[in-house]
Amino acid sequence: MEIQIRRVTIEDVPVLSVLARETFYDTFTGTCTPGDMQWFLHENYNEEKLTAELQDKELFSFFAEFDGEPVGYLQFKEDYKNFPEIKKWKALELKRIYVLKAFHGKGIAQKLMDHYIDFAREKKFEVAWLGVWEHNERALKFYEKNGFSRSGFTHHFPIGNTPQTDVWLWKFLN
Secondary structure, three states, X not given: OOEEEEEOOHHHHHHHHXXXXXXXXXXXXXXXXXXXXXXXXXXXXXXXXXXXXXXXXXXXXXXXXXXXXXXEEEEEEOOOOOOHHHHHOOXXXXXXXXXXXXXXXXXXXXXXXXXXXXXXXXXOOOEEEEEEEOOOHHHHHHHHHOOOEEEEEEEEOOEOOEOOEEEEXXXXXX
């Protein structure tokens, strides 16, 4: 399976919006009320908000494409606001990494993760870090396989009015 990684552009916003909504829904459906889910999808993955994100020159967004069609994406940024303890190091936050359910287990998430880690190393970041829902066992195993470990810190990440907690994971880069 030939997967290409390419930077997301403003022209891609309609496709990104659909992909982001579908992958988030598939990942977290059943973890909150249907109303909270619909609110979250509308609030966070509408075209206006995604366009604004892509206009942030410090936020990097990439598609994983199979046969020219986006099947996954990732976003990362040097950002310390949600995890002040990480300021001790030059750190790159993985904000999102999602793959369409039909493409799970095909190495696409790994290809996206490799792209993120390669970028972090090339730009001389000391730490790669991310937040992940404490009950997302599939993601936790994936991150552990990629050398991430629990930092001991957590972060509240509600979906609408449904409380949820993310654990902060980190990977120190040599």
